[in-house]
Amino acid sequence: MAIAAVISFDTVGQIATGGGEAVTWTAALALFFLIPYALLFAETGAAFPQEGGPYVWVKLALGRPAAALTTLFYWVTNPIWLGGSLVFLAAETWDGFVFHLGSGTVADYVFKLLFVWAAILTAVVSLSRGKWITTVGALVKVLSLGLFTLTATLYGIEHGFHGLTEAHFSPTAAGFLALVPILLFAYVGFEAPNAAGEEMHDPQKDVPAALGRSATVAAACYLLPVLALLAVVPVKQVTGIGGFMEGARLVFDVYGPAAGPLLTATAVMFVFALLTQGSAWMIVSDRMQAMAAADGGFFTRKLGAFHPKLGTPVRTNLLSGAVATLFMLTAMQLADGDAGAVFAVVLTVAVTTLLLSYLVVVPALVLLRLRRPEVERPYRVPFGDRGFLACAGLVYAWILVGSWSALFPGVLEGVFGIEYDFMDAWGVSRLSFESFTLGTVALLLVVGTIGVRVARRESAPA
Incomplete structure (x- = not known):
């Protein structure tokens, strides 16, 4: 479940x-x-394995209203993501490698609706x-x-690793600010299976072991394909929405006549993996939101x-299906249907809502560690409270930078004197971008x- 949820094909x-610095x-x-984050959630998830995961942790530390609002941001990320970057990437892949759909056509809408609701039914x-x-x-x-x-x-062995000559691996401040939100989004989520904690056989034993295995697999599944893609594809030709499959189109040439069928099969697997990626998050995040409602924290217990x-x-x-559908239909109107621009913007919306939820979840973990020392902790972060607090401080600092960079791209670049062309980076104006992202956050706060x-x-006595 953790691997299905965390390894994000769309990222x-x-x-x-x-480029190389990625x-x-x-x-x-x-x-x-990733390591301090996994340590924090391994300890907390094993100590508090109740159904609902982060909702339960925030409720125990900060109360039901804070838990309900936090869970709303955590949960809504997933229908937004499903109806946003996942469905747009799936449609673009199917259109380019399996069967022509077109953009904004009846076939395009039907495919996207089927994709969203297949994930929901799962x-x-x-x-x-x-x-x-x-x-x-x-x-x-x-x-x-x-x-x-x-x-x-x-x-690369046959044709040479020409992409490496253009890839600059030296880290820069501009690269850091551009990449940190999407990398954090790619790495978070290992606590997701805790949302179904009471449906595990032995969560206190299973959670830490699963976290360790899936974190290792996730790091490898990001590092190796990104390095391989950059090694053979010039950086200027890599796009967010077409990067993986366009790279596959190029390198599958080594298989000769079998390249076409293999590429089509890979595209089908790619779309299926995207669908189950959305399903995995729906399974866990819907349980969290349901627990918030059942506990009397959000609208009606029904x-x-x-x-x-x-x-x-x-x-x-x-x-979730209704929200995903609504978001997909709204996103179709963004940037006049430019799939690449829509993909980047709607992915950023999902990044923003998820990272904002961690701004509350991480302090809740610290409070539980300090206020509930009597709770049995089958697994503990090394070096006691100091080790736990150090990990929490480091993780929180990353989340703060990532949240700001996702909400207000280009602002920190301006502070540090880094040249930043908003239209070139996003394909839409700042007004359109901020209206979509900040508008989503504002709407969620009102709804919450x-x-x-x-x-x-509803809970008040008559």
Whole structure:
């Protein structure tokens, strides 16, 4: 589940647009963000394995209203992501490598709607069945990335690694500010399976072990394909929406006549992996949101009802599908249908809402560590409280920088005197960008505040 959720196929190409230094920063964040982040959530997830994960942790530390608002931002990231970058990348891949859809056509809309609701239905079925779909998706994802990396290596041996001559691996401040939000988004999410903690056999034992394995796999699945892509494709030709598959189109030439069928098969696997990636997040985040509602923290408890036979929060699942559909239809109007521009902007919206939720979740972990010392902790961060606080401080600093850079791109660049062309970077004006991103955040705050107040009235004694 963690591998299916965390390894984001849609971010591989976007990361690679940063050039050679993307590899450097990917490795740096693996060491200085991913490891302390995994340590924090391994300890907390094993100590507090209740269904709902981060919702429960924030509630215990800061109260139900804070937990409800935090969970809203965490949850809504996923229908936004599903109806945003995932569905746009899937449609672009299907259009270019499997079957022509066109842009803004009936076929394009039908494909995107089917993609969104197939992911939702995977979350609706019981976890005992749905988990196998996401497990197959995780295997397909790792297989696809492994095949691409191997093929790119073979292509480089035959034709030369010309991309490396243009890739500059020295880190820069501009590269850091551009890459840190997307890299943080790529690495977070290992706490996601805790949302179904009570459906694990032994969460106190399973959580730390799963975190260690999946973090290692995730770091490798970002570093190796990005390096392989940059080694054979000139940096200027790498795009966020087409990076991985366009790279595959080039390197699969080594297979001769079999290249076409292999490329089509890879595209189908790619789309399936994207779909199950969305499914995995729907499975865990919908449970969190349902727990918030069932606990009396968000609108009505009816929203948090779990189906008696399926054991899934069907009403929340359907709400996610409606939000994803609405966001997809809205995003289709952005930038006059320019898929590349839409992809980058809607991915940033998902990055923003998720990172903002961690600004509350991480302090909650610290408070639980300090206020609840009596709770059994099967796994502990090394060096006691000092080690835990050091990890939390480092992770929080990364999240702060990433959140600001995602919400207000170009501002920190201006502070440090770095040249920044907004239209060139995003393909839309700053006004359009900020209206979409800040408008989404503002709308969520309004909805969240109303949801908390309605829940209070419902819970108040008559």
